[in-house]
Amino acid sequence: MSDWNPKDPEALTTRYDLSDWSVDDRADVAAALADAEIAHSWEGSELLVAQDTEQVVDAILDEIEDELDNLEDDDDESGDDNITEYELDEWSEGERKQLCDMLDNLDIGYRWDGTMLLVPIGVEAVVDSCLDSIDSRGVTFVDDNN
Numbered sequence: 001m002s003d004w005n006p007k008d009p010e011a012l013t014t015r016y017d018l019s020d021w022s023v024d025d026r027a028d029v030a031a032a033l034a035d036a037e038i039a040h041s042w043e044g045s046e047l048l049v050a051q052d053t054e055q056v057v058d059a060i061l062d063e064i065e066d067e068l069d070n071l072e073d074d075d076d077e078s079g080d081d082n083i084t085e086y087e088l089d090e091w092s093e094g095e096r097k098q099l100c101d102m103l104d105n106l107d108i109g110y111r112w113d114g115t116m117l118l119v120p121i122g123v124e125a126v127v128d129s130c131l132d133s134i135d136s137r138g139v140t141f142v143d144d145n146n
Helices: 023-035 051-080 093-105 124-134
Strands: 013-017 040-043 046-050 083-087 111-113 116-120 140-142
Touching: 013 051, 023 040, 023 046, 023 051, 046 051, 083 124, 093 116, 093 124, 116 124
Parallel strands: none
Antiparallel strands: 013 046, 040 046, 083 116, 083 140, 111 116
């Protein structure tokens, strides 16, 4: 460890704005810096390190950021496998609203991606019945698994 002191106004300091990082992510940064024996300090969500450790800190932050990106990508990919999509682009806004009301009353979770209805796997039979009861024209089942 160096003799760097973050409270010394003469100390050459590099600052990193990590306000977009969660508290847990910043805790991971602190742990990684401690493991690397890099002196650091915090001013709110801003990380302060000695200027002579900047390259090492950059590498540590890049590594943590890559890990976080990979976790987010894994979450995105696994989420798509658990969703059934219904393209309802030929349906009127009123028909889609009626479908939303039916799904809400049945306590079925859903979301919209434009005119694409996304529902969890396992509720297709109920959703199909709702769709049929409103109008079956213009409904295309999208199956990405085939």
